[in-house]
Amino acid sequence: MSTDTPRTDTLRTDDPRARDPRTDPGHDRRDEPAWLLVTRREVVSRITDKSFLLGTAFMVVLIAGFIGFNAWQEERTDSVTLAATPDSAAMATAIEDAAPEVDDNVAVTVLEVDDRAAAEAALRDDEADGWLHPTDDGWQLTSESSEQGSLTDVVRAVVQQQVLTDNAAEVGTTVDALQAGSTVTTDFLRGDAERAGVAEAVGFVFVFLFYFAALVFGMQLASSVIEEKQSRIVEIIAAAIPVRHLLAGKVLGNTALAVIQLLVYLVVGLVGLSFTSYKSYVPALSGPTAWFIAFFLAGFIALACLWAVAGSLASRTEDLQATSTPLTMLMLVMFFGGLSLDGRGQVIASFVPPVSAVVMPKRILAGGVEWWEPLLALGLLAAFAAVTVWVGERLYRRALLQTGGRVSLRQAWSAAE
Template identity: 85%
Template sequence: MSTDQSPDHSPDRSTGTAEPAWLLVTRREVVSRITDKSFLIGTLLMVVMLVGFIGFTAWQDERTDEVTLGATPDAVAMATVVQEAAPEVDDKVQVTVVELDDAEAAETALTEDEVDAWLHPVDGGWELTSESSEQESLTSVVEAVVRQQVLAENASGAGTTVEELEAGSAVTTAFLRGDAERAAVAEAVGFVFVFLFYFAALIFGMQLASSVIEEKQSRIVEIIAAAIPLRHLLAGKVLGNTALAVIQLLIYLVVGLIGLSFTSYKSYVPALTGPTAWFIGFFLAGFIALACLWAVAGSLASRTEDLQATSTPLTMLMLAMFFGGLSLDGRSQVIASYIPPVSAVVMPKRILAGGVEWWEPLLALGLLAGFAVVTVWVGERLYRRALLQTGGRVSLRQAWSAAE
């Protein structure tokens, strides 16, 4: 008799009522993992890292970079201009000028860390010398101020003004879809979305596949199969791991949005809530499809050592999703945003950037959901037919054609 003809309900001894088998498995998956110390510690560490990164970003935004600029007598006037104009170029840079007697004194001051850099004239311009590493913030300020000052002096000598010399030279940027400022934020948040999806699908997927192999290798699955239909076992495992992944994802997203509200990017938080909600929807559909495939990868293996071989196509697919989500742009990004399962990470990035028509996410999510349904149907057949075969690694063709 087929193992899939077992009763669909198991009695709940505590209440005396029947409960769907898949719900029992789901609860077992959630409870066993959510009470596992490694899961809790891993989640906590990720939250701590996230809070630390956001805190560091906020501190960097508020921190003023205090730098000392050494100047020999032939550069004191220019250095003073740099000191006075620095706040206009970068309000996070505070320049203090230190007057030095000569080049030898300047080199000594650099060696003994009395100054961060030494400004002095050279043939054809000016040179900013540092001890062994470039002072990036100071360099940017000095380049801007010196350029403006020299232009003003040259313009005055030519009987004109800097404004007249630069008339018509301004270059601005514009996007056909969205705007440049939002695109920069979308790029950063989009990376987070792609990383979170890849991280969750890989970690939970590997754990799901490993649990399938452990049950198969220990032959516990044969006992389970005698009590409940295998499709219920698969559904419970997939739904349980999906619930755990979504819970963990929500924790990270909530912490991230709250943390972002304490940085200089807090004005973007309201605009990010909508795309974040869309990402959760795409994450859910994409994760269910991939979780089912991970279960199949586990069922095809007979030993833990076989998992690397049975999961290689799935791992390659996830890597393609990861790098595609990060690198695709333009027309290729638009096309990929409708192709499952890559659309799970690409469409949320497009939504973040703006300029997406209202029907586009709905169409992409519908296609992704359809892909998930087909994947679950195919995966369920492969899983049922491969799970109880213990004679070695099972190929996809063998699993598909095996008898019930």
């Protein structure tokens, strides 16, 4: 009697199907480097976290709301009523006609009243926002109880122009002749004066976004290191994969999340800006924004590695404040330096890592930067990041498995492998 040989599904190692992920679903995961597995774990655990998603959504709504409010303010017309007695009716009419030329967001309507008592009654009854009347040495704008900012500015400008015109006509000349040579314009030795205001505002946004991302993600990275160390889970992980792979995965995972979040904020900001009166600046901001992303990436990797080191030096959550203090001070220096530095100090700081991560993008925004300056600054920042990663990897690897108390930098550097 013949017997059938049992069929087996075992594949030879030289069989191409053995390397096909469709026939071996777990094959690609087992062949992945450990740092990539840690990176995926960091990204997936955070990107599915409700607090992370809600925080990101809140910031998006905040940015969109801020831009929308400013756009609405720019388009909103402030309608004001100006009471005028017979002795000021002509001047009030001139203000009504010239108001759009002074401020196109202010519309003035004249309310003619018979006398002073009627004007004061109109103010008290909120029928008028101001009352214009002549005095011995000029004109006076009276309001009920508070300064009428937009109306006051329009009234001052129109009255001044009207009085100058009348005085010039009395002496046989014109206002233009009287004001010839008195115009003052502004210019900059570096950059484009037309973009100065927008560049300053966007520069502040760049500095704030870098500081916010580095602080939030850095603290979360350090806290996760402490939690794993305090629960002794890190000892199990370290027995399975090299510690340097664990560090690389954590840094790259948090960097990817920070960049994704940053891109969302920047896209929302630029799209929102395109719906405002500053939409003509959006194309000019694209280049500086790309440079900022590059500087952000290099600077964040360096700081993320230092945050991981701060977490590895602590044995308890309470120790993090002490181990992260130098890093927090460095970030404050970067924040205030990025906001306050100007002139020669700003130029020098734009080449000094890690401050250059926020200062150079601001210089690029202002204009007047030579083509080689951002490349040199980015190269120096990348070199700083590489040195930081090398030093941080050694400190992290030697401090991570030490328990029983806070580890000093000297102890971590000199500890045995």
